[in-house]
Amino acid sequence: MADINLQEKSDGPESGATPLPDDPERRQALELIELLFFAYRDFISDPDEILSGYGFGRAHHRVVHFVGRNPGMRVAQLLEILRITKQSLGRVLRELIETDFVYQREGDRDRRQRLLYLTDKGIALMHDLQEPQIARVRRAIEQAGPEAERLYRDVLFHLIDAGDRANVELLISKADE
Amino acid sequence: MADINLQEKSDGPESGATPLPDDPERRQALELIELLFFAYRDFISDPDEILSGYGFGRAHHRVVHFVGRNPGMRVAQLLEILRITKQSLGRVLRELIETDFVYQREGDRDRRQRLLYLTDKGIALMHDLQEPQIARVRRAIEQAGPEAERLYRDVLFHLIDAGDRANVELLISKADE
DNA sequence: TAAAATATGTCAATATGGCTGACATAAATT
DNA sequence: AATTTATGTCAGCCATATTGACATATTTTA
Known part of the structure; x- marks a missing residue:
């Protein structure tokens, strides 16, 4: 992270106006907010790197992850989880199907449904993506x-x-x- | 969240191949990974809504937040924190300066530096953005x-x-x- | 059975927020 | 005087999201 040290705030003339209310509870919350930002930033950095090797992005990751964890899930459920639109999901899903990471099957009871599954290739990718995140979480919990x-x-x-x-x-x- | 219930996995013929290793530690980690995803998703939803009113996005939020918390920070420090390129930050920063949420001042000791500060308008926005997040964090900690x-x-x-x-x-x- | 609702897919246009590479300027450091 | 540093900017590109409109097949309802 190179060097993030802040220069001493020579909070000189015309400084940033109204200071923050110096409430210790507020301060504590702000620190947690920032920690969440940094933790999440690093948390997704490992998968990001793996994905770039396949020409995929975070959207592909999310689809592979949730379909892998919930084989046979419906497209609508995936949309609800990811909170994106059908159109956004569409391209990503098409790419994953074309490159044989995901496949679809007609629903048994409702033949309008296209139930989603990972292929073996998809499962392998899922595991690759999970590995560093699982290791990271375990380490953190342990420590x-x-x-x-x-x-x-x-x-x-x-x-x-x-x-x-x-x-x-x-x-x-x-x-x- | 409408209805996310999964259909009973009629894990029929030709199902997703190799099942996951059913390691309880692995399972636990996966659940935490997913919780982090959902928590983060909802965590940024409040600011997102506020920002859309200003025509801003998440990038603007991050800049306003960190500059507000560290008045007088340098551009290079912001880049390190956000882990994005100069060019990406450039546009966002320009917009925030043009719309009078952020201003720059020459460094005292090093006149190459453009130290970053929030205007009063910027501070007001920062507080608006912080409010729902602080409330959310406090609630979660309490509970x-x-x-x-x-x-x-x-x-x-x-x-x-x-x-x-x-x-x-x-x-x-x-x-x- | 006909009409309506549902699950999914697709087309086109657009916005945002990232990226790379190249280059420019001013100021500090060697 | 030469080099490095801090910043900015131009141009082009990519990924991921958006909205709105519409199509198809199938299930449910009136």
Whole structure:
């Protein structure tokens, strides 16, 4: 990260006007907000690198990940999870199908549905992408002590919009069969 | 979040091939990875909405946030934090300066530097953007119990690339004056 | 059965936010 | 005086998202 050291704020004349309210709770929250930014930034850096080798981007990653974790999921479900439009997903999905990472099957009960599955090639890619992230998470949990897993999980869970929590929980636990 | 319920996986014929290694530690890590995705997704949704009102995007948000937290920071430091190129930052910064959210001042000791500051208008925007995020973080910490703040912070910190942690810590704590 | 709703796909146009490479200027350092 | 540093800018490109309109097949409903 080279050198990020800030120059001493010679908060000289005409400085930035109204200072922040110096509320310690606010400060604490701001620090956590920034930590989340940096953690997320580094967290996606490993997959990004792998993906660039395939000519793929983050959108492809998300599709491979969620389809891999939930074989047979519907397109509409994927749209809901990713919160993007059909048109945006369209190209990415087409590319993944054309390059044989993903395939579709007609739904049994509803033949309008195109259920999504990873091919073996897709599964291999999924694992490649998961490896560094799993290692990173495990390391972090380990280094933060025994209670860390539960509390970290709890905080993340409560950062999610209240109305979505039940669905997310269902999705995550279901994905583990 | 509408309805994300997955259809029962009628993991019929020709299903997705090689199943995942059913390692509970792996499973746990995958769930945390997904929680981080969902938490981050919702976490940036509030600012996104506010920004769209100004015709700004996430890049503008990041600039306003970090310049606001570190008045007088240099362009090079901002680039290091955001991990983007000079050219990418250029447009965003120009827009923020033209619309009077950010201004630049020559460095005192080094007159090549263009130190960055928020105008009053910029500070107001920063506060608007911070409000929902601070509320969200506080709520989550509260609901996750007394130890949550420390451990959540610790995990996030260790998710950051080891080589960057010292700099991030410095940046974050310095930002609180 | 006919009409309506649903699941998906696609076309075209557009915006944003990244990227690379090349080059320019001013100021500081060697 | 030469080099390095801090910043800016031009031009072109790519990835990922957007909206709106429309098409098709299938299921559900009236």
